[in-house]
Amino acid sequence: MAAAPKDPRPCSIADALALVGEKYSLLVLREVCLGNGRFDQLVRNTGAPRDVLATRLRRLVDAGILAKHLYSERPQRFEYRPTRAGLELEPVLLTLKDWGDRHLRPDGDLPMVLDHGCGDTFVPVVTCRACGGEARHEELTPRPQTPGWTVSGPTAA
Template sequence: MTSSANASAFPTLAELPGRPCPIAASLEVVGERWALLVVRELWMGSRQFGEIVRGTGAPRDRIAARLKVLERAGVVSRVQYQEAPPRFDYHLTESGRALIPVLESLLAWGREYAVPDDPDLHLSDAKHADRENR
């Protein structure tokens, strides 16, 4: 987090419990399970709240909370596309797009160690199957 507005929303390294380091600081922002799945959904092209909820499988209140934290941290931005009722699209910021290599690494690790029996499953396949099931 490079901006002082974003930095003030989260603990400083000195305020973190245990060994203060950038990994611990990063996990304050994206360490909760649904946070990286929200980033994944935005990376895959989901933009609206309902799409993000469907793609993650998380409860709506959890996704709403994660989106607020990610927006406050400067990882996502929201853009209003309808006034009544207010509706928003969500987008990855530069900071959010910088997490894509992290997701790609988790994807590779997951294929190798978490689901080695299904190495042919690709994110684009999962997204295509999800859209067909809607």
């Protein structure tokens, strides 16, 4: 019989969400990736209260997702920019945006469109690094590496 764990499942998704899953954090990252990294821009564009925004920014900087960038000495003025690690969260934003575009906008009236360098409109597809095929739920088999944690069989609706 499997152990009856008291703590939640160990999981990189949970760990990632502990850093960027709080309210506004991903919206901050969105703006910062768009190049709108100043405090007042972030307040306006995300709608976050100023104090909450200050807290989130500290956390994201501490986590190495954003960095403060001086754009003016005298008066000292900073701008937040994504670090390498922050930019690597862009796939999360892209897939989330795509889901929202497809499921929350039946009219097809998108607030933002991305153009890809190839000349076409960008639509994300998640593929397998090894074979290049699109990720389909039925072709993914989860293998928990921690004893006591299981998955339960057919996962379709």
